[in-house]
Amino acid sequence: MQGLHSVHMQILIYILSFLPTKDVVRSSILSVKWRYLWTHLSVFDFLIPRVKYGKNQNSANCLLDLVGRLLDKSNCIERLCVKIFGISVNANQVSSLISSIAKNKVQHLHFNLGDVTTTTNCVLPLSFLAFESLNTLYLGLRLTLHIPSVICFPSLKRLVLAYVIFENENSIQRLLSRCHVLEELGWCNCHFKNVKQINVAISTLRTLNIHFDSSFLDCDLFDNCIVKIDVADLLTLRCRTNPAIEFAMVKI
Incomplete structure (x- = not known):
């Protein structure tokens, strides 16, 4: 281990960048010396896969705590992926x-938490409302999302x-209208x-992908729902829905 102590920190960080996050x-x-060295990386990919037998609640809590500590200590995160299934x-x-992520100026965020326990709506924190650095966002959350104006x-x-x-309609239209x-x-x-x-x-907009599977959804939530597409330069439209949803093409 003596040789490792003498290696320049930037070289160590470069070497660590080739390893899986775990x-x-x-x-x-x-x-x-290595205790917080990993927090200087810019790309993180955390995953708890869906297990066939049993669910380890502690593993999910520990992972989210770990991500929280990372966000407190790091100011150089460019890409953060957190996936917890089952x-x-x-x-x-x-x-x-999410509030801490916005403060860290993350550019690419993948947040997939298939099962979220809550009795109230989830309101995006204030720091997330003007997320200037965010370039890519994947948000997979089973909760009601309230979008402020x-x-x-x-x-x-x-x-x-x-x-x-x-x-409601206002919530989704607010979101779409503020992605310029x-x-x-x-x-x-x-x-x-x-x-x-x-x-x-x-x-x-150049690409629109829509996928609805009735095995995951309450079909009553789609009664008489119309998706109106008014995008003159759309290049790719992929759509697979069950139940069927009515589409109205204005400019395409």
């Missing part, structure tokens, strides 16, 4: 992490929403409560 975190036990997590903890993503080019519940440079939009098994029409009118 191995990078494990390096913190090698020595005192284990319930607390919505308040999720909201707190002041939200703005000036740099967001790719947005994918999965399993999110929109409480969006090039790719995806919906996967989202729930649209009390929504009769969704207007997709983003001049910069």
Whole structure:
């Protein structure tokens, strides 16, 4: 281990960048010098896969705590991916992490938490409402998402929403209208409560992907729902829905 102590920190960080995130975190036990070395990396990919037998609640809590500590110590995160499958997590903890992520100027965020326990709507924290650095956002959360009127993503080019519940038309239209440079939009098994029409009118949009599977959804949430597409320069439209949803093409 003596040789490792003499290696320049930037070289160590470069070497660690080639390892999977779980191995990078494990390096913190090698020595005192290495304890927080892993927090200087810019790309992190955390995963708890769906297990066939049993669910380890502690593993999910520990992972979210670890991500929270990372966000407190690091100011150089460019890409953060957190995936937890088959284990319930607390919505308040999720909201707190999202707030910290915005403060860290993350550019690419993939947040997939298939099961979220909450009795109230999830409101995006204030620090997330003007997320200037965000370029790519994948948000997979089984909760009702409230979109405030002041939200703005000036740099967001790719947005994918999965399993999110929109409480009304205003909520989803606020989100779409504040993504001024969006090039790719995806919906996967989202729930649209009390929504009769969704207007997709983003001049910069080039790709639209829509996927709804009835095995994941309450079909009553889609009664008489119309998706109106008003995008003159759309290049790619992929759509697979069950139940069927009515589409109205204005400019395409």
